[in-house]
């Protein structure tokens with residue numbers, strides 16, 4: 001009995017010894033890998049980027065509004081620019097670079113330079129307006145990188161991108177942040193500065209509501225919250241009616257400039273709004 005007990009004890013001890021050695025060797029196998037992972041995370045942990053929460057807790061000193069127009073349609077230059085200029089409002093336009101000066105109804109490089117000279121921001125809306133989420137990785141990179149290159153080589157100062165159809169995901173936002181200071185997605189609901197994903201350098205714009213009273217309510221809500229509201233739309237007819245929702249751009253611009261004159265609201269381009277919010281105006285990556 002005692003012998004068998006003893007042999008059992010030895011057997012257990014032996015087994016534990018093997019298990020222990022295995023554990024030790026496992027540790028020495030995984031330890032360098034874990035150390036490498038930890039070291040690779042260090043630059044992120046100690047980077048000068050404000051943390052996620054500090055972004056969320058930071059409100060602009062005054063409510064801000066940004067008007068963005070997607071696709072680069074020629075009426076934006078011909079009809080929107082004069083209306084907004086007369087109200088002292090600058091905007092951001094996102095252009096599909098393969099169409100610039102080539103497809104009828106789209107702006108030319110000269111139009112874009114004119115907008116830029118008027119204080120507007122020109123951003124990329126990719127090369128050819130594809131659904132980025134359907135494309136292979138290398139093509140997504142090309143859409144993001146080469147559209148910027150094309151504009152920059154023509155004297156356009158490109159700092160932000162808007163994803164066609166608002167199609168993006170974490171990987172696409174992260175790749176976009178290699179080339180742009182900020183990217184813009186889309187939403188069909190009220191957005192505010194809290195719709196920013198700071199880690200991804202990403203903001204959401206909202207489509208213009210169909211009812212102009214809702215548009216005004218959203219602007220009022222942004223003022224009350226000292227928030228940043230970003231609208232996106234596409235085009236106007238020659239009489240200044242916005243094609244997206246049938247509202248008068250003149251009336252909306254009147255409403256905005258009324259609030260600006262009252263000291264309640266500031267109009268900003270997307271890049272300026274983003275940097276006012278994160279407290280680093282003029283920051284260049």
Ligand SMILES: [Zn+2]
Pocket residue numbers: 070071125129164165
């Ligand atoms: Zn578009």
